[in-house]
Structures are given as structure tokens and as C-alpha cells.
Amino acid sequence: MGGTLNIGLVGCGFMGRAHSNAFLQAPRFFPAGRVPVLRAVCARNRASAEAFAATWGYESVETDWRALVARPDIDLIDIASPNDTHAEIAIAAAAAGKMVACEKPLGRNAAEAAGMAEAVARAGVANMVWYNYRRVPAVSLARRIIEEGRLGQIFHYRAKFLQDWTISRDLPQGGAGLWRLDEAVAGSGVTGDLLAHCIDTALWLNGPIAEVSAMSETFIRERTHTLTGATAPVTIDDASAFLARFANGSLATFEATRYARGHKALYTLEINGEHGSIAWDLHDLHRLQFFDHRDEGALRGWRSIHVTDGDHPYMDRWWVPGLQIGYEHSFVHQVADFLRGLDEGRALVPDFRDGLATDLVTDAVLASARERRWVTVTA
Numbered sequence: 001m002g003g004t005l006n007i008g009l010v011g012c013g014f015m016g017r018a019h020s021n022a023f024l025q026a027p028r029f030f031p032a033g034r035v036p037v038l039r040a041v042c043a044r045n046r047a048s049a050e051a052f053a054a055t056w057g058y059e060s061v062e063t064d065w066r067a068l069v070a071r072p073d074i075d076l077i078d079i080a081s082p083n084d085t086h087a088e089i090a091i092a093a094a095a096a097g098k099m100v101a102c103e104k105p106l107g108r109n110a111a112e113a114a115g116m117a118e119a120v121a122r123a124g125v126a127n128m129v130w131y132n133y134r135r136v137p138a139v140s141l142a143r144r145i146i147e148e149g150r151l152g153q154i155f156h157y158r159a160k161f162l163q164d165w166t167i168s169r170d171l172p173q174g175g176a177g178l179w180r181l182d183e184a185v186a187g188s189g190v191t192g193d194l195l196a197h198c199i200d201t202a203l204w205l206n207g208p209i210a211e212v213s214a215m216s217e218t219f220i221r222e223r224t225h226t227l228t229g230a231t232a233p234v235t236i237d238d239a240s241a242f243l244a245r246f247a248n249g250s251l252a253t254f255e256a257t258r259y260a261r262g263h264k265a266l267y268t269l270e271i272n273g274e275h276g277s278i279a280w281d282l283h284d285l286h287r288l289q290f291f292d293h294r295d296e297g298a299l300r301g302w303r304s305i306h307v308t309d310g311d312h313p314y315m316d317r318w319w320v321p322g323l324q325i326g327y328e329h330s331f332v333h334q335v336a337d338f339l340r341g342l343d344e345g346r347a348l349v350p351d352f353r354d355g356l357a358t359d360l361v362t363d364a365v366l367a368s369a370r371e372r373r374w375v376t377v378t379a
């Protein structure tokens with residue numbers, strides 16, 4: 001099926017740029033099916049919407065997402081605005097018969113996410129959640145290695161996501177850029193922001209999580225609120241760590257914080273199985289570390305696979321073997337897979353059901369930390 005896919009984007013911040021770039025690049029490097037057309041971008045401030053439209057080539061602007069959703073010339077509503085906007089926009093877009101792409105976390109909590117998953121299912125519209133790390137070629141290769149049974153039975157899963165940008169007491173909360181520190185907007189702190197990424201990848205690589213035992217901390221308990229100018233309590237989790245037991249019997253540890261001095265976006269994961277192990281690090285995202293115990297004894301050791309060859313996931317469409325790609329390409333791959341799925345009549349994962357599955361785990365983590373007990377993850 002050829003033709004165009006008319007995009008209506010909500011939000012022109014960090015993710016608005018990543019998505020716009022992906023919509024433009026995907027059909028050039030992965031031609032298949034419909035070609036995205038940047039019809040309209042929506043932001044509350046007209047001047048910033050117009051500046052964004054000029055930079056990225058959007059044909060028009062809106063300042064109210066409701067007007068965007070009502071437009072008959074839009075096929076897909078792409079939600080790249082803060083977490084408190086996701087549910088209302090997604091549910092309205094689905095009711096209007098639009099396809100919906102939504103940033104993570106899907107909802108501020110699982111109840112919101114469940115309403116969103118129900119809305120797209122009822123409307124029968126294509127949907128996806130931007131858990132982009134699945135489509136870093138090295139992470140996709142990890143999934144292939146696991147699917148081929150090369151690790152054997154999985155014993156351990158270990159993930160962490162460390163940042164350091166909120167350590168200063170002078171940092172306010174709320175408003176543009178700092179909405180992540182405001183629980184009413186974000187839903188939670190690092191659990192919904194950073195651990196959500198770790199959890200989505202883990203569910204994809206290692207299956208469902210059965211139960212969790214968590215602890216969290218808010219290190220700076222009061223900050224000036226940008227919108228009011230007054231000092232207000234901080235209610236997000238600044239740091240969150242949990243133990244987990246997967247349905248397949250493996251044990252896991254997860255940790256996220258914005259107080260790890262020196263770390264900017266250190267997302268790492270490690271999996272230990274019966275025959276082998278893998279390890280991946282976002283700071284070196286084009287490499288996958290792989291150990292295979294079945295290698296000949298004298299030569300056995302960790303392989304550092306430079307995931308740039310033509311037979312690695314996605315890499316046959318980029319440059320030549322040996323030349324690496326980066327962060328933005330994970331979004332390009334997600335759009336490419338979505339377009340191919342539309343063409344072939346297959347749903348893309350992660351979809352809203354997957355987004356809900358992650359929110360059910362983050363809800364369990366927050367409940368466990370609050371109540372200081374093991375919590376079973378609702379299926």
C-alpha cells in the first residue's frame with residue numbers, strides 16, 4: 001500500500017525533534033508503504049510552533065491539540081508532550097479514528113494507560129509507544145541472541161539508568177523543561193521516567209515480571225515551583241531501586257537515579273544465562289558484549305561486537321560495515337517498522353498494551369516502595 005501518512009505532532013521539545021527527524025528519515029532509508037508527510041505541529045505558543053514548523057518543514061501549526069485532532073487531513077496523532085497530556089489526547093484521537101503514537105510512559109499510572117489501551121482497541125486504530133531503545137541495533141541483536149536460545153535458561157537480569165541533573169538544590173520544579181520534577185505532571189519521578197525504559201526493554205527481552213520489592217527516596221524535599229514562585233514539597237522519587245522475580249524464574253535488580261554525579265544517561269543492561277551472557281551500555285550503544293561458554297576453552301572470552309555489519313539488525317540500510325549510527329536512529333527504526341507493519345497489516349510493538357504492561361510494573365514498584373513490601377504485578 002503506497003500513499004501518504006499525514007502526521008499531526010503535539011509538542012515541539014526534545015522528543016518533537018527526535019520524532020520529526022524520524023518521520024523524515026525513515027522513508028529515505030527504509031522505503032516501504034506510506035510516506036509520512038509533516039502536516040501540522042501543535043504547541044500552545046504560536047511563535048514556537050511556527051519556528052519549529054519552519055525548521056522541520058511542517059505545513060501548518062495549531063495551538064490547541066483539539067483542533068489538531070479534529071482535522072480531517074491528519075491520519076496519525078503523535079503525542080510528544082508531557083505525561084499529563086497523554087491520556088486525554090490519545091483517547092480523543094482514537095475516538096476521532098486517528099492512529100496514535102504516544103511517548104512513554106504511556107500514562108502517569110496504569111489506570112490512565114488502561115483507558116488509553118481500551119480506547120485504541122475500541123476504535124481499532126494502529127498505535128505505538130515510543131520505547132525506542134528496543135530498536136538500537138545492539139539491543140535488537142541481544143533479542144535475536146536470546147530468541148536463538150544462545151543464552152539457555154536465563155538466571156539474572158540487571159539494569160540501571162543513571163543521571164545527575166537534579167542534584168542542585170537551586171533547581172526549581174515545574175514549568176517548561178522541569179515538568180519531570182512535578183508529580184502532578186509527570187506521574188512519578190525516575191520510576192516512570194527512567195525505570196520505565198529499563199522495564200520495557202526487560203519485558204521484551206526476558207518476558208513478564210511477576211513481583212517486585214522496591215525502595216525509593218526523595219533527596220531534596222522542597223523546591224521553588226516555577227509556575228507559582230513559592231516553595232513547594234517535592235513528591236517525585238529522585239532515586240528508585242527494586243528487586244524483581246520474572247515469570248521465567250530469573251532474578252533481577254533495577255536502579256535509576258538523577259543523583260549519580262558524573263553520569264548523564266548511563267543506561268546499562270546485563271543478562272546472565274546458562275550458556276552465556278550479554279551486556280549493553282547506552283554510552284557505547286553500537287557495541288554488544290557477548291560471552292559464550294560453549295566456545296573452545298582456550299579461546300573463550302567476552303566478545304565486543306561492533307554492531308555495524310550488514311547482517312546486524314537494521315544495519316544493511318545505513319552506510320557500510322564498520323560505520324556506526326546513533327541515538328536518533330532508534331526512532332527512525334521505530335517509524336520504519338511502523339510503516340512496514342501498516343503496509344503488511346501487522347501491529348507494531350510496543351503498542352499501547354505493552355505500554356500498559358510497563359505502567360503496571362512501575363505502579364507495583366511505587367506501591368512496594370511506599371508500603372515497604374513485595375508486590376505482585378497485576379497481569
Ligand SMILES: NC(=O)c1ccc[n+]([C@@H]2O[C@H](COP(=O)([O-])OP(=O)(O)OC[C@H]3O[C@@H](n4cnc5c(N)ncnc54)[C@H](O)[C@@H]3O)[C@@H](O)[C@H]2O)c1
Nearest residue numbers: 011012013014015042043044080081082083103104105177
Ligand atoms: N523515548 C524517550 O527516550 C524519551 C526521551 C525524552 C522524553 N520522552 C517523553 O516524551 C514526552 C515529552 O518529553 P520532552 O523531553 O520532549 O519534553 P519537552 O519539555 O522537551 O517538550 C514538551 C513539549 O510539549 C509542549 N506541550 C506541553 N503541553 C502541551 C499541550 N497541552 N499542548 C501542546 N503542546 C504541549 C511543550 O511546549 C514542549 O514543546 C514525555 O512524555 C517524556 O516522558 C521520551
